[in-house]
Amino acid sequence: MSDAIMGRKPRLAFFQWDHQPNAGAANYLLLHMQQHVKCLAHHFEVTVVNSDCDYDEVCDRLRPDLTLFESGYRSHGSRRISIANTHRHPGIPKLGLHNGDPWCDRRSGFLSDMDHWGVETFFSISTLMPAYTPTIAANTFVWPNAVDPDIFHDYGQEKSVPVALTGQSYGLYPWRQSVFPAIIQCFPCLVSPSYAYESKAASRLLSGERYARALNASFAAPTCGTVGGEVVRKHFEIPASMALLVTERTAGLEAAGFRDMENCVFADHRDVIDKLDHLFARPDEMRRITKAGYDLVHSRHTLAHRPQIHQWFTLRQGLPADEIIIQNGPFGDLVRARRDEGRASAPVAAGGFDRVLLEKAAANLKHGRIGPAHEAYARCLDYVSYMPEAKFGLGLCALREGNAVEACVLFGALVDVTTGAYGAADPDPVDWAYYLLSLVCAGRLDEAARLLDSYSTLSHAEFNRVRALVDRLWPRQRRLQIAARNRQSVHMVAVRSDGEWLRWVCDTLRRCGQAALADSLGRGDDATSPPGQPPVRLRGSVSPPIQRLRSQLYAGVDRIVAAAAFEDARPTVPPAPEFRYFSHLARNLARAALGGRQAPARATLARLVERVRSGRARKAQVRTRAIQFIAVRVVGVPP
Structure with missing residues (x-):
């Protein structure tokens, strides 16, 4: 431990959601959040930051020895805070706190937050989080639930x-x-x-x-x-x-x-x-x-019996390169171990009914038994109606059944939950990859190409495959560079070689009625073009006219919002019909107006309307009506 903190508790800046008393929520939820702070105070000098802030300014002012970021909470009235400049002060260690259930659909939002905030080590209040999200199990420790003995003790009351x-x-x-x-x-x-x-x-x-x-x-x-x-x-x-x-x-x-x-x-x-x-x-x-x-x-x-976060802080100081930190069971202490010993934390096994059903469904899908797979995934939703793994599996079933339209809806809903309902900067990379793939299977190749670069920092092996596929079918001169760091996902996708994956895609395309696209990919033996068939822009594989017009409307409005220097109002959901883009835009503009920024919101909307009116294409008239509708209904800009 450094000399700077000898003789005192280390300072902890806890970036917690805004958990304020809410007449429409259970009182014990707020009590749980307060108990998190009380628990940390046993070992740290804790300062709670629960409003939108600048990380650089907070660290300059508080000079913390450790920062802890709460994320992944399923709101119930609490507000997720915005934190800027988290790349500053790289010498201060960071931890993420997953405050949620291990099956929750907000886990993708948690992973997005952690990636954008530069946090690589996590604690969870759930003993099952490492088992339910194995992609981050190696970096996840358990800070398990506990009781406050000042509240829960023997009051000596008569047993009645x-x-x-x-x-x-x-x-x-x-x-x-x-x-x-x-x-x-x-x-x-x-x-x-x-x-x-x-x-x-x-x-x-x-x-x-x-x-x-x-x-x-x-x-x-x-x-x-x-x-x-x-x-x-x-x-x-x-x-x-x-x-x-x-x-x-x-x-x-x-x-x-x-x-x-x-x-x-x-x-x-x-x-x-x-x-x-x-x-x-x-x-x-x-x-x-x-x-x-x-x-x-x-x-x-x-x-008082939950020192795991403090143990991690202490153990990491001076940690040799040949050692790691592991946890002896979900309620155990954190200790150092040599890398070459092959030791790892011992999470609780995930043996619940939901995990058993997911394994059964995946096995059926792998062997082409789509009906039983669909049934098992649907039964998972009887337990947890928003379980992302089950919804993703139903999307795969829809693709294999040849129902690309339903797959677009299912994968799109997962993206919308993370970017829209939760508010993350980007979706789960596997959800995003398979939404784009379902667009291709639905004959909306042009739309998949347009949306491909919506999230410039997103990278994952499965998404990179879909990116290469769309690039091959719909080449463009300009394409964003693929992010270097791989984003983790809540999904465990089937392990396939590039050739096996391409053959699976070709078969899925044919099932969805896109034989021309499948033929353009050749026999699917590898990921390269067949001899004598360079990649071509398949003009015949574009969206139907009405769908294409809707897509262009969304894209046009999004470009206008982005160009109007009003980035706060721009939704994080993709500008596509599946994502309630206009609803999110209206909500963001309303928040701006109600948050004391009504005049800037009015001025910006007026500029938006003027920009659209000056458009040369006839379709600008349609966009104008959409913008005017939002302007009039949300903040009262005159038409």
Whole structure:
């Protein structure tokens, strides 16, 4: 450790989202964000930066020893902040904090943020994140959930509630769906209503001390860790409040130290009633198990027992080139290890129903069994309706079924979630690659060529293949240089050689009715042009007239916005029909107007309208109407 920080806590600048109290969101969500800061404060002198900022200025002012960037949160009313100039102060180590579920569709946004902010090492509150996103597993550590003992402890309340049932129980929680009804039929229960996080009624839910006291007054409380078998806060909050934890057996909970009938109860819908009957008939045994669970959590799983981020900061100082940092299990310490020993962090295995279905679907798709693959991917969405791997798999199924139009919609929706809903600077590179490929398969080669350079810094092996394919079919004199650094993806695509991949593409093109494009690629034996057939611009493979006109409208408006020196209003979604481009543009302009920039917004819109009006093409009239519509409806610019 450097002499500069000897004798004091190291300074940490925590770039956290703007998590403000919101009447339309659950109160405990804000409490969780505050507990992250409280946990860090055990080891760091923490300064929270939760508004749009300049990284250079923040570092000059705070002089932090470490910076931590929160990302990947599924908003629920919180605002993702904008951070400029993160390339400055390269000597200050950076970490990314993935604050989200391991299956979440915001992971692509997290990877985009980390890439643009220059962050290469990550911590996640999810024990399953390394297993669910194996492309970054080597650089991801777990900073697991914990409890605040100032809130969750034994209040000494009389036990008056046999069983407390709290938490949501929809498709993401199959264990709760089967166990909760069985318990309700057999025992008196305190049942908390299930509200969505962002529901206006969510503020009615018990949180903080009121929630802890309700648990403390209960003999038992069941919970589970979702379809994936995650370790969630409830697993610690229940025993920390001196209530008996009833849950399903998972590798994560066993790694946390839970043992059946020693400090918790592992059960399912087949035996949960028998086990509870057994313990209610033997109160001494129930008290012993409950007390053991209480002792486990308060000795190993409070905010004071989460030093992993500080351990990484300490270990990396003076780390020799022949050593790496690894983690001994999801709740374990970080330690140094020699590279040549072949040791690595030991993540929790991903054995949930959703991962099993994904593996089954991929195997079926590989062997041409499209129907069963489609069914398995669709069943994944019954658990998590927004799971990106399942939606991507359905897009592949659509391509192999010859339905390129549906594939455009499916892949486009994934791109839109990351760039539009989340607000990332660019999409997952594999999502983007297969959206472009689906355009080609839909006969919209000209549009694929136009959109190819929408994200100049995006690079990935699969995207580079699609780029080369489009360049070959639709050559252009000017093309942006491919980014040098490879972007990670949430998707694990099938491993194919260049020749195998090209043959797969040719077969897919023919299935989608694009035999002419497939023939132009030759037999698909390699990635080069067949002898005597140089790349040609296939004029016959352009979008239908209406589709082409729509595409040109979007492209024209986007060029005008870019040329009007109003880059803040320009959406990060591609200017194409699949991405609700005009909706995002209108939203951005509205934010500019409501954010105290109404006059600049009006002036810019007036310039936009004037630029379009001065256009020479007749199609400019159509663009003019679109711009005028946005101008009048959003910020009141006169037509």
